[in-house]
Amino acid sequence: MGFAHSAQSGDNRAMNVRFLLRGSLLAIGAVLMILAALLLFTESGRQLLPSLPPVVPAAPVLTVPRGALPTAPVGLVEWTRYGTGDYHPVGRGFLFRGSAGQIVGVTTAHSLSFSSQPPLTNITLAQGEWSQPVIEFEAFHGEPGEARTGEDMAIDYVLLNAPSDHTIDPALILDPDPRGLPQPGERVVLYSLVSDQARVFSGAVLSVDPHAVWVVMDEAFDPSGLSGSPFLSQHTGKVIGMAIATTRRGGKVLLGLHPIDSLVEKAKAAQTFPKIADYRR
DSSP states (O other), X not given: OHHHHHHHHHHHHHHHHHHHXXXXXXXXXXXXXXXXXXXXXXXXXXOBOOOOOSSOXXXXXXXXXXXXXXXXXXXXXXXXXXXXXXXXXXXXXXXXXXXXXXXXXXXXXXXXXXXXXXXXXXXXXESSSTTSEEEEEOEESSSOOOXXXXXXXXXXXEEEEOOTTOOOOGGGEEOBOTTXXXXXXXXXXXXXXXXXXXXXXXXXXXXXXXXXXXXXXXXXXXXXXXXTOEEEETTTOSEEEEEEEEEEETTEEEEEEEEHHHHXXXXXXXXXXXXXXXXXX
């Protein structure tokens, strides 16, 4: 009887161990499923998607003067070189006229590395192929921003100082929209190059914030590599922001923009113009 009781106790202990192991495995599995869900609904596993309106607001009545959209391919390709290596296309960029009339180049911070070896030495904006350069920059226009990891698009930028003696086709220089921000529901267009072909994609403004403007595009397309492209108002014909981030909702492409008023203010406030080849972070 004592032996049978001891054996039964041993069986109970074994069952308890198996129960605990099974429970632990289930708990670990649940944690992994939660982590997988978080990664699925975050960009690069680092941030939740922004809370955006479910539908596009009604088109606003705009009383500001109308303007013509550019006919030139104003969305340029960003080419970079590190050390003495070859140039490589890494994104997009454009040119705009600063508040003092100076020409400023702009692209994204997330397309560049400021601490790599060999170091970044050159940035060029071109009309597609490297054989069609518009301008090669030697200096930044103020301190560069940093790659966005949250919902604030206004931290992600690099302003480039255009030499005063360099001639640029005026048709490629964009004027900032004097309103600074578009209005929800406003029709806008994205200018870029896809496979070295100039493309224009239309959309509508979904939400507006000083740190981010979100646009829902009319057609589904692959926006990979188009960060840095300019968005323009269909009404004013002037630039309202720079493409920074992308997500999808119900088969629609949504793009997050760095607003133009933020870029203009940063260009205006620039105090230093560090040489690209000498800059380290």
